[in-house]
Amino acid sequence: MSPLLAMFVAERLVKLSGVDLAIIAFYFLLVLVIGFYLKKFANTGEDFFLAGREMTAWVAGLAFVSANLGSLELLGWAGSAYQYGIMAAHWYWVGAIPAMVFLGLVMMPFYYISKTHSVPGYLKLRYGTEAAGLSAITFAVMTILMSGVNMYAMAVVMKVVLGWDINFSIWVSSLTVGVYVAAGGLFSAIFNEVLQFFLIWFGALLIPILGLIETHGWAGMVARIQQNFPGQDFTHMWAPMGSFANNPMGINWIGIVFGLGAVQSMGYWTTDFLVVQRVLSARDIRSAKLAPIIGSFFKMAVPLIVILPGLLGLAVLPMHLVPASDLQAGQHSYNEVLPLMLARYCGPGLLGLGITALVAGFMAGMAGNVSAFATVWTYDIYRPYLNKTAPDKHYVSMGRWCTIIGLIISIGTAYLVMGFASIMDYVQALFGFFIAPLFGTVLLGMLWKRVTRWAGFLGLLAGTLSSLTMFLLMHKIDPDKWVPIFARSPLAKGLAQDMYQSLWACVTCVVVTVLVTLVTKPKPDQELVGLVYSLTPIAHEEHASIFHKPAFWGAVAMVLFVVLQIIFW
Amino acid sequence: MSEKHHIIPVWFFVGVLLFVYGILIFISGIAELSHPPDTVLSNLHAPVWWGALLIVLGGAYCLIFRPKNT
Numbered sequence: 001m002s003p004l005l006a007m008f009v010a011e012r013l014v015k016l017s018g019v020d021l022a023i024i025a026f027y028f029l030l031v032l033v034i035g036f037y038l039k040k041f042a043n044t045g046e047d048f049f050l051a052g053r054e055m056t057a058w059v060a061g062l063a064f065v066s067a068n069l070g071s072l073e074l075l076g077w078a079g080s081a082y083q084y085g086i087m088a089a090h091w092y093w094v095g096a097i098p099a100m101v102f103l104g105l106v107m108m109p110f111y112y113i114s115k116t117h118s119v120p121g122y123l124k125l126r127y128g129t130e131a132a133g134l135s136a137i138t139f140a141v142m143t144i145l146m147s148g149v150n151m152y153a154m155a156v157v158m159k160v161v162l163g164w165d166i167n168f169s170i171w172v173s174s175l176t177v178g179v180y181v182a183a184g185g186l187f188s189a190i191f192n193e194v195l196q197f198f199l200i201w202f203g204a205l206l207i208p209i210l211g212l213i214e215t216h217g218w219a220g221m222v223a224r225i226q227q228n229f230p231g232q233d234f235t236h237m238w239a240p241m242g243s244f245a246n247n248p249m250g251i252n253w254i255g256i257v258f259g260l261g262a263v264q265s266m267g268y269w270t271t272d273f274l275v276v277q278r279v280l281s282a283r284d285i286r287s288a289k290l291a292p293i294i295g296s297f298f299k300m301a302v303p304l305i306v307i308l309p310g311l312l313g314l315a316v317l318p319m320h321l322v323p324a325s326d327l328q329a330g331q332h333s334y335n336e337v338l339p340l341m342l343a344r345y346c347g348p349g350l351l352g353l354g355i356t357a358l359v360a361g362f363m364a365g366m367a368g369n370v371s372a373f374a375t376v377w378t379y380d381i382y383r384p385y386l387n388k389t390a391p392d393k394h395y396v397s398m399g400r401w402c403t404i405i406g407l408i409i410s411i412g413t414a415y416l417v418m419g420f421a422s423i424m425d426y427v428q429a430l431f432g433f434f435i436a437p438l439f440g441t442v443l444l445g446m447l448w449k450r451v452t453r454w455a456g457f458l459g460l461l462a463g464t465l466s467s468l469t470m471f472l473l474m475h476k477i478d479p480d481k482w483v484p485i486f487a488r489s490p491l492a493k494g495l496a497q498d499m500y501q502s503l504w505a506c507v508t509c510v511v512v513t514v515l516v517t518l519v520t521k522p523k524p525d526q527e528l529v530g531l532v533y534s535l536t537p538i539a540h541e542e543h544a545s546i547f548h549k550p551a552f553w554g555a556v557a558m559v560l561f562v563v564l565q566i567i568f569w
Numbered sequence: 570m571s572e573k574h575h576i577i578p579v580w581f582f583v584g585v586l587l588f589v590y591g592i593l594i595f596i597s598g599i600a601e602l603s604h605p606p607d608t609v610l611s612n613l614h615a616p617v618w619w620g621a622l623l624i625v626l627g628g629a630y631c632l633i634f635r636p637k638n639t
Contacts, residue, residue, distance in 0.1 A: 347606030349597035
């Protein structure tokens with residue numbers, strides 16, 4: 001049995017009835033119908049890769065937040081909530097909301113005004129082909145790897161929860177995704193993400209509702225957790241952050257505020273092209289600014305269907321879940337808390353809805369990564385380096401073929417994943433070392449016109465290499481020696497190490513970029529118009545009412561965010 | 570969203586999905602009224618009211634965003 005499969009139980013958790021199967025089958029049918037319907041609208045490059053740039057702020061905002069609401073996140077963070085308590089919500093609040101508002105109000109105008117197709121596309125305009133090429137190649141590898149991991153994780157969950165054959169799940173899901181993304185491009189991916197958003201909410205929302213009824217409310221839940229796990233604090237977010245020893249994650253407030261909030265979260269939400277591509281599909285600059293802010297309100301609510309079920313699991317499940325590495329026959333791992341809660345409350349029909357939500361989440365994860373891969377390959381690798389002068393139709397055709405080829409490589413990746421012990425940790429770390437320095441490069445490029453072509457490239461390279469080095473030192477070479485140095489405490493667990501690794505990688509990128517900038521020649525101002533803050537006339541909405549201004553809603557989101565921190569302090 | 574291409578709004582498809590699921594879940598909830606499944610709080614008959622909610626929401630989305638209105 002593969003190690004990832006062993007993370008879950010060996011026996012199937014639930015048995016589906018006819019109505020459950022009908023619900024799953026209808027979902028597959030509907031996404032295929034939508035894919036074929038949208039094919040006729042995806043004719044030009046802008047249509048296929050940017051959904052025609054005609055999405056409303058609401059559609060772009062929901063797709064933006066949905067691209068990060070895949071089933072890997074649902075299962076993983078519900079498991080983390082069981083393991084670490086409500087501290088896991090940091091990844092939904094301080095680890096998302098400020099960055100989303102920042103993207104909408106500060107960074108989106110530059111992406112949108114420069115009319116780029118992608119984040120590497122912006123780097124090409126701002127710095128040149130070196131930084132753009134490095135970013136495009138790393139990103140293409142990441143998307144394929146993530147697509148394959150989504151595919152394999154879905155197959156594992158289907159195997160464990162339903163007893164389905166792994167090969168069957170991999171091939172059916174990838175064929176379906178391949179057909180509808182190759183047909184409708186980003187149109188299909190975004191439509192599917194919006195469907196997935198509703199499915200996940202309606203499929204998972206019953207768990208906290210029924211859970212809170214069973215525990216007689218929040219206070220009853222807290223009392224039961226204290227009874228089941230005496231002496232442990234699972235229901236406060238910031239109070240245990242005073243020192244590394246006070247919480248099970250082995251992290252302090254500096255790691256959360258600066259590592260997660262200031263670097264990793266900012267890096268992910270503002271430079272990861274998978275999510276930024278959704279906002280670039282907005283129909284005008286106001287919609288593009290508003291989309292991430294709309295997304296931030298939904299993101300704030302997601303802990304209700306992810307973190308709360310994990311906490312309720314601590315309160316109501318008759319057994320104690322264990323880490324995947326300590327799993328023995330008859331036990332359940334943290335990762336199973338969401339399926340266990342689903343099976344606890346949901347009978348025929350509702351169970352099918354919950355399982356369909358998980359399937360949709362995995363498939364949207366694949367579709368999002370594959371559509372981002374097709375864009376980055378076609379516009380940032382194929383067109384600038386291999387075929388500069390082909391007509392638009394050729395690039396659309398290349399995008400369609402890339403979708404299929406990307407999925408075939410993803411299938412290979414999915415089978416490859418079976419041989420690795422903790423692939424999810426590796427993917428998270430890989431993602432971290434790429435995204436954190438990229439944030440430094442993009443932000444400096446947007447805010448400081450002096451930054452030079454070579455400073456951008458060398459800063460990004462140095463940040464990425466330093467992050468890779470830290471990862472190898474902390475995970476492979478000598479954890480006992482290097483974890484206390486980089487993560488500032490021998491108690492730091494995986495997530496805490498990731499946060500500090502991101503922080504130092506970004507600092508390295510910024511320091512190298514600044515130093516190289518000081519000794520190299522800057523680009524002339526006229527080449528930076530529309531790309532740098534001081535040289536770009538930003539369109540303001542002077543004539544819009546306050547309720548139509550993104551800045552107003554950004555402020556509301558930040559106030560709500562602060563209120564939530566105080567409530568769950 | 571559909572100004573340039575006149576695409577059926579995604580909300581209509583959301584409505585179809587919720588409406589069909591609502592009907593399936595509501596019917597299965599009615600069918601199990603006399604024989605509740607072996608789940609916690611099955612006495613609350615969640616599929617009946619959850620299915621009804623999906624029917625109402627899905628129906629409203631279908632009606633508001635039906636293609637001829639776009």
